[in-house]
Amino acid sequence: MANFFEDNADLRWYFTRGLDWGALVRASEHLPLTGPYAPTSADAPKSIDEAKELFGDIARAIGELAGDEIAPHAAEIDRDGVIFEGGEARFPTRLEAVTKAVSQMDLHGLCVPRELGGMNAPMALYYLTSEIFARADVSVMAHHGFHGGMALAMLLFSIREGSTELDADGRITKTRFEKEIREIVAGKAWGCMDITEPDAGSDMAKLRAKAVLGDDGVWRVTGQKIFITSGHGKYHFVIARSEDTKDSDDPMAGLKGLSMFLVPTYEDLPDGTRKRVVSLDRVEEKLGHHASVTAALSFDAAPAHLIGERGQGFEYMLLLMNGARVGVGFECIGLCEAAVRLAEAYARERVSMGKTIDRHEMIADYLDEMRTDVRGLRALAAHATFHEEMGQKLDLRRRARKAEDPELDRAIRSHRARSRRATPLLKYLAAEKAVEMARRCVQIHGGVGYTTEYGAEKLLRDAMVMPIYEGTSQIQSLMAMKDTLSAVMKRPRAFVQRSADARMRAISSRDALERRVARLQVLESDVVRLLLVRTASDKLRSVREAPITEWVGTLSKNWNPKRDFAFAMLHAERLTRVLSDVLIAELLLEQRREDPAREELLVRWLERAEPRCRYLHDEIESRGQRLLDELAQAEAPASRAAE
Ligand SMILES: Cc1cc2nc3c(=O)[nH]c(=O)nc-3n(C[C@H](O)[C@H](O)[C@H](O)COP(=O)(O)OP(=O)(O)OC[C@H]3O[C@@H](n4cnc5c(N)ncnc54)[C@H](O)[C@@H]3O)c2cc1C
Structure with missing residues (x-):
């Protein structure tokens, strides 16, 4: 008997302490975010503790299904694939049985509102449990996700276009795709x-x-x-x-x-x-x-x-973009978890030169990094899912109320900004780490890693698409770079203030770990400043001497994104790595404030993030001009011809 939830202490932490389930449940149950919890629906959890217990039970049941009924068949369903015959695709017997077992758990309506036949659970529960499915098999997880995920997309689109009617609390009284949503919830489509x-x-x-x-x-x-x-x-x-x-x-x-x-x-x-x-x-x-x-x-x-x-098609697609990236983030984490565990289990048993290979320094270092990375990624994913969901649910509340509510508007803006900051970083880093960890898992297995016997090569094959779909790693990096630089250009004073605060904390904080996180934040602002100065100086050399607060006026004129952003585009991926390292360090520091037991993870993260960020900073500072000159030369005849 294997249970992919029970055996994962870090994942379970997010069901007890690591997520603000109170806020998520209140937002899902259309209740005030503060004050006594007083549910208005008979089917709602009676208390936040009861809700947490229920969510834990659901995750436990999924953990058992994943451990006992999906993972043991992963090699077989990978070998059999899917059948394409007479213009239709269908699943072979084993895969059909596995997907049927998933459907029988009635999970397709997990996060669909009760009014439409669902369980009204927070989206965070879906995402955290999708990691469990993905650890067993990513294809099964993906197919499961195209049920509930599509039902919620129908609802979201309909709310946005105004074809959903809400009561004053935000419950749905009428919606355009009700028939289709109920069909999906029932597992029929x-x-x-x-x-x-x-x-x-x-x-x-x-x-x-x-x-x-x-x-x-x-x-x-x-x-x-x-x-x-x-x-x-x-x-x-x-x-x-x-x-x-x-x-x-x-x-x-x-x-x-x-x-x-x-x-x-x-x-x-x-x-x-x-x-x-x-x-x-x-x-x-x-x-x-x-x-x-x-x-x-x-x-x-x-x-x-x-x-x-x-x-409005692109706009509608953007509505789903953050949620879809969060989904792929958790999928990648599930695969990383599988890779770490498979590698560890093998390394504990395999003997080489007188000891098991997990005692050889290089392999021990790989395993240590993999264990730290998967937990750091989970912190980032939990943060992204929380803010994405709160932003969406509070937006629904605002639409239902119709009246002005500046406080609610501020809260929505803040959740959205955090989700937008975190999601490209999550999609980028989780996907890249999935490939890295799966490859290391193969390497740790040596020759048998290259055979189909242990399943390590399957993980690598499955991981390779993660940096490609749902927006490639390069596209995520460009988005993170654009958001970061344009935020500084729009509000330069806020950037200067944030950098100064970080510098102050890096020196004066009494907490040594807070000082270390602050030093990373200083390094991040140095990288951002470097990119801005180099980017801007390509457009206007004189801006180098001007204070950053005066850049806005100068830089907003005659802007050519293709030419002027070349340096920032060249280093977008390096910037994204720095941003991800720093955000994860900030989140782990927050977690340590809530629960001192998380300190050990923060220390491990900083140990690796600090030299990595210094290296990336040096690379950005010292590299790239030769290549940019060559690219500019190659472009010159083409642009002359175009003129
Ligand atoms: C298994 C699988 C499942 C998929 N599922 C879906 C699905 O359900 N729905 C759907 O619509 N699509 C789906 N896709 C498609 C996927 O989203 C695309 O493959 C992806 O967006 C990349 O597009 P492309 O393949 O055309 O590559 P291209 O866009 O041609 O990119 C090729 C390479 O160039 C890089 N590149 C492109 N532009 C830039 C730039 N400006 N700067 C730097 N680098 C750049 C890319 O990062 C990439 O490395 C799926 C793909 C796969 C393989």
């Missing part, structure tokens, strides 16, 4: 997100699938989508081009012409039968994730339902 096309992945402005509004008032979508996870589902959220927005000066103009649609796979015919209107052209043969359908789809005038208004 799932959905998928269709964005990528053969010529457009990271560059969404190049999407070509077309949506046309017919004289009969029906939208129809035509085009191809590729790499669609669980694309054999019944409901497709499709981003398609409904407007022409040509502008040769603005490479992003193409984004404004996109709209979001819900496209059902089948059309119901008058004789009671149904016809497939979205063709499943093929199921990709991939390096890993073999038990997950990755579909290539064709739409040939498929009837579609517009979501929101024309041209």
